[in-house]
């Protein structure tokens with residue numbers, strides 16, 4: 001039985017004060033749910049505060065990206081060994097905003113994925129198609145290519161210590177969610193793709209859905225057989241909404 005993972009992605013929102021008050025509100029309202037893990041991926045500069053605030057709590061912390069190199073002259077980058085110093089359990093890699101605005105490629109995403117794992121940080125590999133790609137009937141092609149690019153470099157066994165997030169780009173921040181069946185169809189295909197290489201890894205793989213998930217639509221999505229949690233943007237910035245999703249698992 002796969003455990004669900006409810007993960008917030010705060011993106012580049014808030015302030016040091018609001019990061020503290022949001023995490024305090026999450027901790028205050030949290031009723032521990034044995035069916036799910038709860039985590040928040042926060043801006044790098046707030047990791048230290050979050051590390052202190054969430055210590056000895058069920059809330060895990062993550063980063064929103066990680067460098068594709070171990071150390072050295074890479075101005076502006078943050079390595080996985082640095083993340084590990086802040087008890088960062090997860091790092092997103094290949095978020096569509098990174099791919100579209102900051103030039104992250106399949107190759108650099110694969111390198112980030114491997115770098116995260118070298119220091120025990122669990123990469124959350126984000127994949128998903130744009131609206132144009134969906135309309136051209138290319139959805140499965142696109143997600144398979146993004147997935148295969150990582151498997152080719154990291155090897156299939158590396159997926160045992162990773163999470164996948166299917167985030168259709170057209171559903172991110174738009175208020176348009178994939179229907180339960182639309183999301184399930186792609187999650188099932190992703191799991192089948194992994195199963196074609198390793199059945200046990202596929203069976204244990206946590207595949208999260210992301211894209212306008214909120215309390216009102218979470219229950220339906222999370223009840224689908226191949227959806228093992230959510231990667232939540234906007235709704236994770238409100239403690240009540242985020243907790244409602246976690247508590248609904």
Ligand code: 13P
Nearest residue numbers: 009172173211212233234
């Ligand atoms: P929204 O929940 O705001 O659509 O964002 C989803 C997302 O990109 C999470 O990584």
